[in-house]
Amino acid sequence: MELLKIDLNCIKNTYKKRPCDSNKGTHGHALLIAGSSNKMGAAIIASKACLRSGVGLLTVAFYPENKSVLFNSIPEAMYANSCVMNDLSPYQAIGIGPGIGVDEISLQYIYQLYENKLPVVFDADALNLIANYKIDWNNFNFPFVLTPHPKEFDRLFGEHDSESERRSIAIQKAAALNCVIVLKGHKTFITDGIHTFENTTGNSGLAKGGSGDALTGMITSFLAQGYTTLEATKLGVYLHGLAADITLETQSEESMLITDVIENIGLAFKHLNSKIQ
Numbered sequence: 597m598e599l600l601k602i603d604l605n606c607i608k609n610t611y612k613k614r615p616c617d618s619n620k621g622t623h624g625h626a627l628l629i630a631g632s633s634n635k636m637g638a639a640i641i642a643s644k645a646c647l648r649s650g651v652g653l654l655t656v657a658f659y660p661e662n663k664s665v666l667f668n669s670i671p672e673a674m675y676a677n678s679c680v681m682n683d684l685s686p687y688q689a690i691g692i693g694p695g696i697g698v699d700e701i702s703l704q705y706i707y708q709l710y711e712n713k714l715p716v717v718f719d720a721d722a723l724n725l726i727a728n729y730k731i732d733w734n735n736f737n738f739p740f741v742l743t744p745h746p747k748e749f750d751r752l753f754g755e756h757d758s759e760s761e762r763r764s765i766a767i768q769k770a771a772a773l774n775c776v777i778v779l780k781g782h783k784t785f786i787t788d789g790i791h792t793f794e795n796t797t798g799n800s801g802l803a804k805g806g807s808g809d810a811l812t813g814m815i816t817s818f819l820a821q822g823y824t825t826l827e828a829t830k831l832g833v834y835l836h837g838l839a840a841d842i843t844l845e846t847q848s849e850e851s852m853l854i855t856d857v858i859e860n861i862g863l864a865f866k867h868l869n870s871k872i873q
């Protein structure tokens with residue numbers, strides 16, 4: 597199977613310019629299920645990255661006691677009480693997992709998705725819940741993306757000794773589960789079981805807590821805007837890495853924070869737009 601590079605040429609063919617007569621409804625409404633009392637940072641990071649990636653509306657679902665944390669840091673986002681999150685009709689895409697924890701309460705979020713038809717990004721603790729509670733993949737009758745780092749990948753699909761072993765299992769699993777798998781790392785690998793891609797952007801400034809949470813927000817944003825699971829993951833992974841590379845102009849790989857990277861998503865879009873006629 598040919599390994600295609602996710603570079604500017606590839607992304608130029610994926611990215612659709614924003615129409616000048618659009619409105620917030622045109623760009624979709626994303627639902628992020630993220631954060632818990634000790635990990636509200638994960639929800640804030642994912643939300644900011646989601647909004648910076650062009651979504652029309654964003655609702656974040658988590659425990660009610662943390663409501664003010666969201667409103668104080670992201671006034672653009674709306675809030676849904678995660679305990680009564682049974683009406684998914686307002687949304688176009690769902691991202692679930694960053695910082696939600698792996699207890700029985702968080703498990704309910706996974707159960708609530710069973711009847712859903714919207715595309716879903718499963719990340720972080722959502723992946724750990726699927727692994728810990730041996731959730732049957734047949735419950736997921738909707739398009740979905742898995743975004744594991746190597747440790748999460750091994751929790752889901754068994755221990756592997758090398759990255760090449762993980763890549764070949766990822767291809768098999770993506771084909772069998774009819775999903776897209778994003779195996780994160782230095783050169784993030786993406787597969788839908790038919791095609792394989794390797795990202796060319798990003799640097800070790802991203803090797804810090806919260807970087808993956810931002811990626812989940814970005815991919816969810818692109819799904820809500822109508823990109824397919826494969827397009828949304830390619831765009832998200834490429835722009836996430838490009839924003840980190842642009843951040844090297846003002847920060848080092850050591851000093852870079854994921855919040856700096858999120859602030860540069862705009863420059864990453866500008867760079868991409870400047871290359872498109």
Ligand SMILES: NC(=O)C1=CN([C@@H]2O[C@H](COP(=O)(O)OP(=O)(O)OC[C@H]3O[C@@H](n4cnc5c(N)ncnc54)[C@H](O)[C@@H]3O)[C@@H](O)[C@H]2O)[C@@H](O)CC1
Binds near residue numbers: 637638693694745808
């Ligand atoms: N500010 C926050 O609230 C943060 C919340 N986070 C959340 O905390 C929860 C736990 O996630 P973690 O990922 O930290 O914990 P995990 O225990 O799942 O994984 C952490 C370990 O995975 C390994 N790993 C990661 N990437 C690797 C790579 N490319 N190659 C080899 N090994 C690799 C490393 O050994 C690392 O210590 C998640 O829900 C996550 O979303 C984290 O994202 C950190 C920031």
Ligand SMILES: Nc1ncnc2c1ncn2[C@@H]1O[C@H](COP(=O)(O)OP(=O)(O)O)[C@@H](O)[C@H]1O
Binds near residue numbers: 783801804805811
């Ligand atoms: N050395 C590196 N070079 C390029 N990208 C990296 C590097 N290390 C980590 N990343 C990227 O940073 C993100 C880390 O995600 P993850 O491990 O889920 O972090 P967290 O859960 O703390 O948010 C992934 O997108 C990964 O590809």
Ligand SMILES: [Mg+2]
Binds near residue numbers: 719720745808809
């Ligand atoms: Mg993560």
